[in-house]
Amino acid sequence: MNDTETGPFPLPAVPPKNQSGSWYPATSSLSQLLYKEFFSFNGQEEAAKIAKVPATEWEERGQRQAVRVFHEAAERVPAYKNFLKEHKVDHIKIKNFLDFTKLPSINKENYLKKYPLQELSWDGNLHAAQMIAVSSGSSGKPFFWPRGPITELETTYLFEQILCNFFGASSKSTLFVNAFAMGMYVGGPLTLNAVLRIAQKGYPITIVTPGYALEEILRVVAELGPQHEQVIMASYPPFAKDIIDEGIERGINWGKLNMKFLLAGEGYNESWRDHIAELSNSNPVRDFVNIYGTADAAVLGHETPASIVIRRIIDTEDQRKNMFGEERLPSVLQYFPTFRYFEIAGKNELLFTASVGIPLVRYDIGDQGGVIPYSHARELASEYGNGSLEKLVQDHSDSGALWQLPFVYVFGRRDFTSVFYGANIYPENIKAALEDRDVRDKVTGKFTMFTDSDSEHNQRLTINVECTHEVKPSLRLKKILQAVIIDKLQELNTEYKVVFSSRGRxxxxxVRLFPKGDELFFKRGAGVKHKWTVKPDK
Structure with missing residues (x-):
């Protein structure tokens, strides 16, 4: 790999600087070159090559790429040039990766919201972007994110590896159901663009794009699914469960469709994965891939059989505490350091550097998590899995070579918790309760929660729960759910356990119950992502 490419795919490290004075010829030539190389690139052969790259080399490549993106942005991005000037940073003096780690981080407040899109873009040129997406607004006001051909093709190469080397789409006729939201959001259009290119390359993949339309999804799956050897459902986890549940009610036999799940938008518990796998007769390791994706920078990381195996073997209270200092189980994914270089700052604050439409250098996305080197993952497999990582992956999956990429673990947004009597109540805790065998057939798994105070200033935690179609809200079910939630909170959350033992009732x-599709809290199609925490009722 030479210094102009990020590896492992034939993509430039940064967009070439336009020398002609006009943005159109440079962008047009770059797009033509990248598409030509993609259609002649053998993705299946590349998977084996990726497996031969040692972990230390991935780290070195990632560090070199991060430093290069910094210097290019310092010279070519007007907003970042001004940001460095304000922080009295001379980019010429940043000589190595150690210097790089001392740079000030950027975020939406101190950087992105302070400058117009034009100044945030490469060479101050917004028009070189070929698409613009909007963030979901899950952490505030929506933001526009331009992206060019490099990010588009980068995503395509990654999806080619996932679909063909993990899901076997190179040799099986595949119905790909894009159930991500379409429109201005990143998930649906980015997925469509990538998978369409892969299909046009010659793979036996047929794409349908119902987006968030549940009726259309069920109709096309019922009619077209049996005509293919497998069905890949691309969706947000809560919506994927809606699809499976509703399909069962309509008589769809998911077990006969050879289901695969390409998920994104949020994490989920392993009990959720097992439940969906049971309903669809799928393999929880081989047939699921969760993507860590954002409008900010497209795909940051994704699950692999290795990351799923690691996550499942550390899914005990003691192991979670030992590893993360927390009782929650984060998402665990692998990533290419040459595309997204992750660092940790402060208290488990994830930073990454990426050469995307808006170049991001040590960008604080607002997520909480950390990094697990590949060598440490192998130690975890040996200690907790009683075997080598290679053997554990082979036992659970037949999806090909093991990549020596680093792992990133993600708890989610740092502000998606409810604080109750000083205890952090996490969405994952309530999700686990609603997956309990005693209640999971009565509720959809969706909920919202908030904390507020009553007229006497006593703090209270309110959890709104959505019932299934067949179940009517009742006092009896409310009491059962309250008991299950309390039990699960005490099991998973020691902070709450202390509060409960001292505060009692x-x-x-x-717990408040609502019918499925309630207009206030659970309206379908109201947004891209379901929000687990909401503001108190007025």
Whole structure:
């Protein structure tokens, strides 16, 4: 790999600087070159080559790429040039990766919201972007994210590896159901663009794009699914469960469709994965891939059989505490350091550097998590899995070579918790409760929660829960759910356990039940992502 490419795919490290004075010829030539190389690139052969790259080399390549993106952005991005000037940073003095780690981080507040899109773009040229997406607004006001041909093709190469080397789409006729939201959001259009290119390359993949339309999804799956050897459902996890549940009610036999799940938008518990695998007769390791994706920078990382195996063997309270200092189980994914270089700052604050439409250098996305080197993952497999990582992956999956890429673990947004009597109540805790065998057939798994105070200033935790179609809200079910939630909180959350033991009945959450599709809290199609935490009722 030479210094002009990021590896492992034939993509430039940064967009070439336009020398002609006009943005159109440079962008047009770059697009033509990248597409030509993609259609002649053998993705299946590349998977074996990726497996031969040692972990230390991936780290070195990632560090070199991060430093290069910094210097290019310092010279070519007007907003970043001004940002460095304000922080009294001379980019010429940043000589190595150690210097790089001392640079000020950027975020939406101190950088992105302070400058117009034009100044945030490469060479101050917004028009070189070929698409613009909008963030979902899950952490505030929506933001526009331009992206060019490099990010588009980067995503395509990654999806080619996932679909063909993990899901076997190179040799099986595949119905790909794009159930991500379409329109201005990143998930649906980015997925469509990538998978369409892969299909046009000659793979036996047929794409349908129902987006968030549940009726259309069920109709096309029922009619077209049996005509293919497998069906890949691309969706947000809560919506994927809606699709499976509703399909069962309509008589769809998911077990006969050889289901695969390409998921994104948020994490989920392993019990959720097992439940969906059971309903669809799927393999929880081989047939699921969760993507860590954002509008900010497209794909940051994705699950592999290795990352799923690691996550499942550390899914005990003691192991979670030992590894993360937390009782929650984060998403665990692998990533290419040459595309997204991750660092940790402060208290488990994830930073990454990426050469995307808006170049991001040590960018604080607002997620909490960390990095696990590949060598440490192998030690975890030996210690907790009683075997080598290679053997554990082979036992659970037949999806090909093991990549020595680093792992990133993600808890999610740092501000998606509810604080109750000083205890952090995490969405993952309530998700686990609603997956309990005693209640999971009565509720959809969707909920919202908030904390507020009553007229006497006593704090209270309220959890709104959505019932399935067949179930009517009742006092009896409310009491059952409250008991299950309290039990699960005490099991998974020691902070809450302390509160409950000291506050007794005052620590009991208020559970409110709503019919499926309730207009206030659970309206379908109201947004791209379901929000687990909401503001108190007015």
């Amino acid at each position: 005052k620590a009991k959450p208020t």
